[in-house]
Amino acid sequence: SNPFAQIGERRDVEIRSEPVQLDVKPLPPNAPPSFSGAIGNFAMATDAKPKSVQAGDPITVTTSIAGRGNFDRVNAPVVEDERGWHKYPPSSKFKQDDEVGISGTKTFETVLSPNEKKQALPVLAFSYFDPAKEQYVTLRSEPIAITVQGGAAVSQNVAASQPAPAPTGRPPTAAVATSKPQDILYQLTDRGRTTESFVPIYTRRVFWAAQSIPLLALLSFSIWKIRRTKINNREARRIAALQHEAAELMHKLRRKNATPQEYYAEASRVVRVKAALASGSREVEPNMVNAETAADTFKLDDNSRDQLRRLFEQSDEWQYSGAHNGPGRISPENRREVLDLIENLK
Incomplete structure (x- = not known):
């Protein structure tokens, strides 16, 4: 038996730790455009599928950012040059390697759609601040070759498709030198000859030049209409x-x-x-x-x-x-x- 069981007293005791001073330094100025607040140490890998598409078709670009840091501030990499591309909102998933979520891998899937012929994907950039080096670090994707078919307007030379002038069926008339009489009868009966052409009008350059004006206008309107439809479709797909x-x-x-x-x-x-x-x-x-x-x-x-x-x-x-x-x-x-x-x- 415990001899002190009857004289002991139980009570709650509050214990406080000593204050700890923290030295919080501000981030350096002039952060890169692709910096979203990520701090730590990271590595980036990029892949894309499919690599052969038609203009306007989607390409899924998968980017994995692995390392240790504040992954909630790790956003999708930025497309450095969006000219000729349409980018859709990315999706992301995070796989943590520890209990607190400081170490792991964050994977982004971004859909890019080429508006014209391209030979490679645009460069993706991701920036973070390295506290050990005390400087910003920018990671860029390696060039990924792709093949994009279509998308370039083909201009046709209308003049090149003109048919050759059809033969008239008559051999050229050779100029025959004749002696003209010098009396008054010549003045009354031998009138000067006028040259007339029986060549069809569709073989003349003026005809095709006039026809090309409405044709070019129709072609320009069709191209504008197609581009407008693509822009509206891209916006509708983004909203959806x-x-x-x-x-x-x-x-x-x-x-x-x-x-x-x-x-x-x-x-x-x-x-x-x-x-x-x-x-x-x-x-x-x-x-x-x-x-x-x-x-x-x-x-x-x-x-x-x-x-x-x-x-x-x-x-x-x-x-x-x-x-x-x-x-x-x-x-x-x-x-x-x-x-x-x-x-x-x-």
């Missing part, structure tokens, strides 16, 4: 892809078994997608939308603006640290508050 992604995300948000990290990541993503859809003809990419941009797009009041800021802050906290100071699951009240906020973004 964003609407489909928003619907899928809203369906996921209504699940009750999602972890807080998944829930807040999906919630912030659907806000970015809806803001991109609401931008209209400006074609804002979802990855470029933050809390302030979304609040300005939907013209939120101060209360809703604060709720949106808290949503993005919670998403960053879960994604960056891999852990959260709050509960391990989302309460029904918080879930309802987030859903009401997102559903009212119109």
Whole structure:
């Protein structure tokens, strides 16, 4: 038996750790255009399929960024030269190698559509800040050869297709030198001969030159109409892809078994997608939308603006640290508050 069992007293004791000072340095100025806030050490690999397409067909470019750092700030690589290409919003998935999500691989799939003949994919660039070297590092994809058929307007030389003048069937009349009488009878009966041509009009250059004017006008109008249709189709496909992604995300948000990290990541993503859809003809990419941009797009009041800021802050906290100071699951009240906020973004 314990002799001190009757005289002992149990009580809670609060123990505090000593404060730890942190030296937080600001990032250097003049960040590269492809820098999205990633800090750590990363490597990039790129592949594309298919490598032989027709102009306007999609090419899926897969980019894997592996390493150690804040993967929530790792965005899809930037296309350095988009001339002759149409880029659709990328999708991403993350495979973590540790418990906190600092080490792993993030894979992006970006669909590119060539508008003209191309021999290689455009260069993709991804930038991050290396804290060990204390400088920005830019990774670029290796050249990937492709084959693009069609897309170049073929100009035909109308004059080259003209038929050769048809023979008249009469041999050329040789000039015959005749002696003209010098009396008055010659003046009355031997009139001067006028030369007339029986060559068909379609064998003359003037005819084809006149016909080429409406033909060129029709060809120019057809090319303009085709280009306009392609532009409208690209915009329609972009809007359809964003609407489909928003619907899928809203369906996921209504699940009750999602972890807080998944829930807040999906919630912030659907806000970015809806803001991109609401931008209209400006074609804002979802990855470029933050809390302030979304609040300005939907013209939120101060209360809703604060709720949106808290949503993005919670998403960053879960994604960056891999852990959260709050509960391990989302309460029904918080879930309802987030859903009401997102559903009212119109």
